[in-house]
Amino acid sequence: MSRVRILRTLLVVLPIVALTVCVPLVNRIEPRLFGMPFILLWILFWVFATPGFLWGVGRTEGRW
Amino acid sequence: MNASLSLGIVAAIVISTVSFAFFSIRRVKMSPHEYIVGNRSFGALFLWVLLAGEIYTSFTFLGAAGWAYGLGAPAYYILAYGTCGYIIGYFLLPAIWRIGKERNLLTSPDFFVARYGSRALGTAVAIVQFVLVVPYVTLQLSGLQILLKIAGYGTIDGRTAAIISFIVITLFVFATGLRGTAWASIVKDALVIGALIFVGIAIPIQFFGSPAAMFDQLLRAHPHHLLLAAGAADHGEIWYVSTVLLTGIGFFMGPHSIAATYSARDDDTLRRNAVFLPLYQLVLLLVFFAGFAALLIVPGLKGPAADQSFMLVVQHFYPPWVLGFIVGAGALCALVPASALLLSAASLISKNVLGDALGIATSDRSRLLITRILVVLVGLLSLGLWLTEDKSLVSLLLVYYNGVTQFMPAFVFGFLWKRTSVWGVTAGIIGGLALAAYLAFNNLQIGGANPGFLALALNVALLVGVSLVTRPPVEAST
Numbered sequence: 001m002s003r004v005r006i007l008r009t010l011l012v013v014l015p016i017v018a019l020t021v022c023v024p025l026v027n028r029i030e031p032r033l034f035g036m037p038f039i040l041l042w043i044l045f046w047v048f049a050t051p052g053f054l055w056g057v058g059r060t061e062g063r064w
Numbered sequence: 065m066n067a068s069l070s071l072g073i074v075a076a077i078v079i080s081t082v083s084f085a086f087f088s089i090r091r092v093k094m095s096p097h098e099y100i101v102g103n104r105s106f107g108a109l110f111l112w113v114l115l116a117g118e119i120y121t122s123f124t125f126l127g128a129a130g131w132a133y134g135l136g137a138p139a140y141y142i143l144a145y146g147t148c149g150y151i152i153g154y155f156l157l158p159a160i161w162r163i164g165k166e167r168n169l170l171t172s173p174d175f176f177v178a179r180y181g182s183r184a185l186g187t188a189v190a191i192v193q194f195v196l197v198v199p200y201v202t203l204q205l206s207g208l209q210i211l212l213k214i215a216g217y218g219t220i221d222g223r224t225a226a227i228i229s230f231i232v233i234t235l236f237v238f239a240t241g242l243r244g245t246a247w248a249s250i251v252k253d254a255l256v257i258g259a260l261i262f263v264g265i266a267i268p269i270q271f272f273g274s275p276a277a278m279f280d281q282l283l284r285a286h287p288h289h290l291l292l293a294a295g296a297a298d299h300g301e302i303w304y305v306s307t308v309l310l311t312g313i314g315f316f317m318g319p320h321s322i323a324a325t326y327s328a329r330d331d332d333t334l335r336r337n338a339v340f341l342p343l344y345q346l347v348l349l350l351v352f353f354a355g356f357a358a359l360l361i362v363p364g365l366k367g368p369a370a371d372q373s374f375m376l377v378v379q380h381f382y383p384p385w386v387l388g389f390i391v392g393a394g395a396l397c398a399l400v401p402a403s404a405l406l407l408s409a410a411s412l413i414s415k416n417v418l419g420d421a422l423g424i425a426t427s428d429r430s431r432l433l434i435t436r437i438l439v440v441l442v443g444l445l446s447l448g449l450w451l452t453e454d455k456s457l458v459s460l461l462l463v464y465y466n467g468v469t470q471f472m473p474a475f476v477f478g479f480l481w482k483r484t485s486v487w488g489v490t491a492g493i494i495g496g497l498a499l500a501a502y503l504a505f506n507n508l509q510i511g512g513a514n515p516g517f518l519a520l521a522l523n524v525a526l527l528v529g530v531s532l533v534t535r536p537p538v539e540a541s542t
Contacts, residue, residue: 016148016151016312019144020148020305020308020309021305023301023304023308027301032279034275034276035274035279037279037283037290039137039140039290040137043144047144047345048342048343050342051342053151054154054338054342055339057154058335063335
């Protein structure tokens with residue numbers, strides 16, 4: 001696989017893995033931020049990082 | 065007095081949304097393609113509004129708040145699965161759009177006809193999707209009734225008001241088609257965001273000082289509410305992982321989502337939407353806040369009443385005009401998706417059953433007319449089914465998500481694997497649907513995992529196995 005393809009695969013797989021199989025690993029309350037438990041912060045982080053990842057995928061495909 | 069003020073505001077919101085959409089499409093020339101897939105002309109922003117309008121239904125909001133209130137942490141799955149759905153959609157939707165454009169497709173079953181060269185399969189898929197979608201329309205009616213009942217302060221049971229607004233929306237779809245739904249979505253999205261900022265931020269601030277203080281109090285009162293149960297427990301970690309994956313895979317498989325996909329101007333429009341739609345998930349976080357706040361303010365609600373939790377807080381503690389605005393936003397969350405669902409259900413019948421299978425109304429003019437008449441008939445059918453309060457509707461809803469997910473392998477393998485045959489796809493869909501229905505009706509879970517997974521695995525196994533032993537499709541004629 002070329003470097004670009006590896007990068008693209010990572011950009012797709014990382015957020016999906018983080019939002020699914022990783023969640024049991026972060027199933028705890030502390031540390032908290034704005035009162036929110038860590039598990040919720042983790043999920044929120046990946047939800048709002050996903051546009052960045054998908055934008056990056058588009059970049060590796062030369063779309064924008 | 066209170067009831068007439070809040071219900072009056074709800075009525076004003078619904079009527080002005082419908083009028084706004086009417087006004088916006090007044091110069092559009094109607095054809096089946098314009099009516100069903102907006103002439104494949106929607107740009108990035110317009111499509112974003114339409115997709116958000118379809119995806120975030122009254123049940124997303126009432127249900128998400130109900131989950132946050134009643135179950136706590138399992139509600140997080142709603143944030144995650146949509147996001148996974150958008151990631152998959154980034155790749156899937158442009159591929160569906162491309163074949164739709166090349167072969168001039170109108171409906172989701174049209175894809176099956178185009179890719180697998182079988183009208184019979186397309187018709188069968190249309191009938192199955194129709195059966196899955198109609199209960200989903202009735203679900204919106206239930207959501208509507210709950211909201212209107214709250215807006216009436218218990219003075220009306222909400223049923224008559226729900227019926228009236230549903231008839232309004234059916235006539236609205238009759239007249240305007242998909243483009244009208246998209247314009248109505250603009251109003252819906254704006255109002256919903258406003259309403260949710262109020263209930264998700266203002267309520268926690270007013271009652272607890274800040275959202276953070278609300279969480280402190282919640283953790284003291286319910287220490288385990290914000291964590292997933294370990295392992296294979298009910299709504300535990302295994303359930304979470306399997307459900308996010310499964311529902312993420314099925315995210316865009318509803319026939320109304322495929323119609324919205326076809327309506328894009330080009331494939332990059334769809335990619336841009338997949339990139340930006342996860343940001344809309346922020347509104348779900350606000351719904352969670354509202355549900356958590358309600359748990360502390362009005363504890364003890366059980367079952368379906370939990371879905372009304374934050375609405376009851378608004379009803380008890382805020383003036384009627386605030387309630388009117390929030391219920392108005394909620395009513396649009398039922399009506400806008402209902403209009404998209406009605407339109408796609410009607411087009412399944414007019415195109416794939418009447419047109420392709422029976423050869424009725426195949427000219428543009430008669431197809432447009434028949435689709436419009438069917439919109440009204442499907443609307444009446446949903447209304448009738450809803451009024452009978454038939455228990456099988458609830459069962460069908462249990463299957464809706466796992467049911468539409470069973471069409472996913474036909475798309476993915478159809479794009480990626482040349483050998484995928486019509487028999488493989490047929491066997492996969494039948495096996496997957498049968499197992500999904502069996503597991504759902506008998507409420508079976510295996511090792512805490514979402515039962516839809518087994519159905520999807522069987523589907524893929526059958527698809528691959530049968531495709532290997534049957535003839536690959538003759539490269540379907542263009």
